[in-house]
Amino acid sequence: MGAKSLYxxxxxxxxxxSGQPAALTIPRLEIGEGQCLAFAGxxxxxxxxxxxxxxxxxxxxxxxxxxxxxxxxxxxxxxxGMSCFHPRALRKSTAYMHQHPYVLAxxxxxxxxxxxxxxxxSGQAAIEASAKALKLVGLEDFAxxxxxxxxxxxxQRLALARVIASGAEVLLLDEPTASADAASRDRIVAALxxxxxxxxxxxxxSHEQDIIDRIARRVLVFERGAIIQDIGR
Amino acid sequence: xxxxxxxxxxxxxxxWGIIGRSLSFxxxxxxxxxxPGIPLGVFMAWKASKGRRILASLIHAISAxxxxxxxxxxxxxxxRSGPLGFLGFLYAPAGVILGQFFLAxxxxxxxxxxxxxxxxxxxxxxxxxxxTPLLFKFSATLREAKMAVLSSxxxxxxxxxxEVGVSMMLGGNIRGLTRTMTTAIALDAAKGEFERAISLGLxxxxxxxxxxxxxxxxxxxxx
Numbered sequence: 001m002g003a004k005s006l007y008x009x010x011x012x013x014x015x016x017x018s019g020q021p022a023a024l025t026i027p028r029l030e031i032g033e034g035q036c037l038a039f040a041g042x043x044x045x046x047x048x049x050x051x052x053x054x055x056x057x058x059x060x061x062x063x064x065x066x067x068x069x070x071x072x073x074x075x076x077x078x079x080x081g082m083s084c085f086h087p088r089a090l091r092k093s094t095a096y097m098h099q100h101p102y103v104l105a106x107x108x109x110x111x112x113x114x115x116x117x118x119x120x121x122s123g124q125a126a127i128e129a130s131a132k133a134l135k136l137v138g139l140e141d142f143a144x145x146x147x148x149x150x151x152x153x154x155x156q157r158l159a160l161a162r163v164i165a166s167g168a169e170v171l172l173l174d175e176p177t178a179s180a181d182a183a184s185r186d187r188i189v190a191a192l193x194x195x196x197x198x199x200x201x202x203x204x205x206s207h208e209q210d211i212i213d214r215i216a217r218r219v220l221v222f223e224r225g226a227i228i229q230d231i232g233r
Numbered sequence: 234x235x236x237x238x239x240x241x242x243x244x245x246x247x248x249w250g251i252i253g254r255s256l257s258f259x260x261x262x263x264x265x266x267x268x269p270g271i272p273l274g275v276f277m278a279w280k281a282s283k284g285r286r287i288l289a290s291l292i293h294a295i296s297a298x299x300x301x302x303x304x305x306x307x308x309x310x311x312x313r314s315g316p317l318g319f320l321g322f323l324y325a326p327a328g329v330i331l332g333q334f335f336l337a338x339x340x341x342x343x344x345x346x347x348x349x350x351x352x353x354x355x356x357x358x359x360x361x362x363x364x365t366p367l368l369f370k371f372s373a374t375l376r377e378a379k380m381a382v383l384s385s386x387x388x389x390x391x392x393x394x395x396e397v398g399v400s401m402m403l404g405g406n407i408r409g410l411t412r413t414m415t416t417a418i419a420l421d422a423a424k425g426e427f428e429r430a431i432s433l434g435l436x437x438x439x440x441x442x443x444x445x446x447x448x449x450x451x452x453x454x455x456x
Contacts, residue, residue, distance in 0.1 A: 055362055057361055088364075098355050098358070098359075101355070102355035102356050105376070114363075117369060118360070118363035118369060118373075119363060163362075
């Protein structure tokens with residue numbers, strides 16, 4: 001593992017349920033700090049699985065999953081075989097955004113304040129972090145809007161604003177433009193470009209080549225649970 | 234039937250006393266049952282393990298037990314020779330409330346668990362990804378599933394207000410002290426005095442309708 005390694009993977013094999021075929025097999029992978037990394041490849045090729053493993057969101061073992069190999073975050077073990085370590089540093093430093101994000105019942109402002117409270121950000125800092133994140137994704141006038149009144153693209157922008165406001169240094173974004181219309185897509189891409197410029201580490205998956213070309217410095221191409229190409233390393 | 238209505242309309246003190254007592258016993262039993270019932274329901278929904286499934290099955294089974302069985306178990310504890318006999322709860326309002334608490338609590342846990350189990354799995358992952366602290370996770374979960382939680386409260390109240398086994402066994406149907414609507418109906422019907430029994434039956438019917446309308450309203454609001 002390099003000194004500036006963000007994620008290190010060794011002989012990883014993951015399957016959803018013991019006896020199930022492997023959903024992901026990665027002999028070796030290093031991801032550095034400050035990178036903007038894209039996961040490309042068809043549906044079901046393992047992109048979401050790796051992203052969720054990177055955020056420690058998948059089950060540890062038993063009936064629901066089987067894990068072999070090692071996964072490290074900033075030199076701390078996340079998983080070693082069937083042992084899960086749930087490092088606090090990983091939880092504090094990373095945030096994952098679903099392809100179809102879950103928006104909490106209530107207003108946009110409620111969703112933002114939820115994230116700030118969850119992360120221990122309070123008072124003026126929370127107000128500023130929320131306002132800044134909403135402005136970045138173009139939702140600064142949506143604070144009072146209810147969850148049920150949001151379009152797919154607006155929900156995705158809100159979800160992006162939440163992960164930005166969380167203060168995470170590493171954003172794991174699963175197809176961040178999947179539900180977005182052209183306008184929302186442009187706002188999301190512009191926001192991501194700005195975050196990359198500011199040094200935020202972004203790992204995202206996408207089927208849209210133009211977005212990958214515009215933002216990503218490195219591309220991992222997945223197929224059937226394996227990385228078949230590593231471009232721009 | 235006309236005399237039954239008259240009893241209610243002219244504000245018969247004993248009839249309204251029984252109604253008030255029933256409502257207060259059931260109110261306190263339901264409120265107390267929420268304290269362990271809701272966290273238990275949330276715990277069962279959060280913990281994905283074989284033990285959780287066994288516990289959930291057990292809670293579901295207990296919530297469907299006949300009221301006299303619950304009454305019998307609680308009676309064994311509260312009777313003079315029982316381990317809690319020194320409390321003097323038997324044939325007292327506290328005994329009825331305690332018995333009704335044990336009726337309501339598994340139902341609160343069971344309905345809360347069932348409602349929470351239907352929550353989108355992405356909700357739990359959203360809580361996880363932001364490292365939400367335990368207490369805040371609990372309150373956010375209740376907020377997100379508030380319709381299921383409110384349903385559990387209303388259903389539990391409906392179960393305890395309409396039960397007769399616990400009230401009879403632990404309260405003893407003592408006039409002016411532990412007589413509730415259901416025990417009064419049983420007594421009056423046995424004596425052949427149907428006016429009060431019918432008037433109380435009408436009140437129970439109204440409560441049952443209100444409970445069902447509320448639960449259906451909550452369910453459709455939650456969709």
